[in-house]
Amino acid sequence: MSSEESDTKAVAPAPAPQSWWTTVGEYTLGKDAFGELSQMTKRQILFQVMNVALVVFSALMIWKGLMVVTGSESPIVVVLSGSMEPAFTRGDLLFLTNDKSDPIRVGEILVFKVRGRDIPIVHRVLKLHEDHNGNLKFLTKGDNNRVDDRGLYAQDQLWLHPDDVVGRARAFIPYVGIVTILMNDFPFLKFVLLGVLGLYMLLNRE
Numbered sequence: 001m002s003s004e005e006s007d008t009k010a011v012a013p014a015p016a017p018q019s020w021w022t023t024v025g026e027y028t029l030g031k032d033a034f035g036e037l038s039q040m041t042k043r044q045i046l047f048q049v050m051n052v053a054l055v056v057f058s059a060l061m062i063w064k065g066l067m068v069v070t071g072s073e074s075p076i077v078v079v080l081s082g083s084m085e086p087a088f089t090r091g092d093l094l095f096l097t098n099d100k101s102d103p104i105r106v107g108e109i110l111v112f113k114v115r116g117r118d119i120p121i122v123h124r125v126l127k128l129h130e131d132h133n134g135n136l137k138f139l140t141k142g143d144n145n146r147v148d149d150r151g152l153y154a155q156d157q158l159w160l161h162p163d164d165v166v167g168r169a170r171a172f173i174p175y176v177g178i179v180t181i182l183m184n185d186f187p188f189l190k191f192v193l194l195g196v197l198g199l200y201m202l203l204n205r206e
Contacts, residue, residue: 052198072098072167077111078177079122083142084109088122088169091178096167104128104138104162109169112140115154120166123149129159137161 040048066075079092087109088094096111104110108125123140126148130136137159141148150158183190 070095070097070167071100072096074111074120074166077120077122077166078180080119080181083144084122084124085144087124087143088172089174091175091181093173093177094122094169095171097170098165098167100162103136104165104168110140111166111169112160112164113166114152114164115157117152121149121152122169135161 063075067073069075075096077094077096079088079090079094082090094111104125106125106128109122110125111120111122113120121140123142123145125138126141127139128136129138139148139150139159153160183193
């Protein structure tokens, strides 16, 4: 074959680039997902909605069960600041119990509420105090703070009462709660995550 013939030899055309939708995966959050949803019958959609409601109800029941077992109104909390470093860091997930029959001790790490504040605080018991009626009270402090927590308490409050305690830290998983912090810092992420999970559960018919 001559060089001229080789120069004019037909070359197979390059494959057309795939669209963005086909490169995302078998199921996407765009056309494929809504196309799948539009093909479902009303009965299938109702069935999937009931499945979602059942999952939410089950999660609530598990949470209520944990509250009963642990004695804490909030048995799982996320550390939101660095005031307890190095013991706990921002984003750590804490597991709490709250046995009121067990007296509070110096050195324990508590999660407690303060009047006028919506978010509980995670700090260590620094000092105990017994008033003239024999009621036990206590003072707290963050391990990473220079001073005690009296500046955080209500204006007329010098000591915390056992009723202020949400729970005592018993175990933790590091950094798992960072997702919660991100959703609080960027609220739109919460709606995106809920939307994605809801859409997935609606489309998952297996």
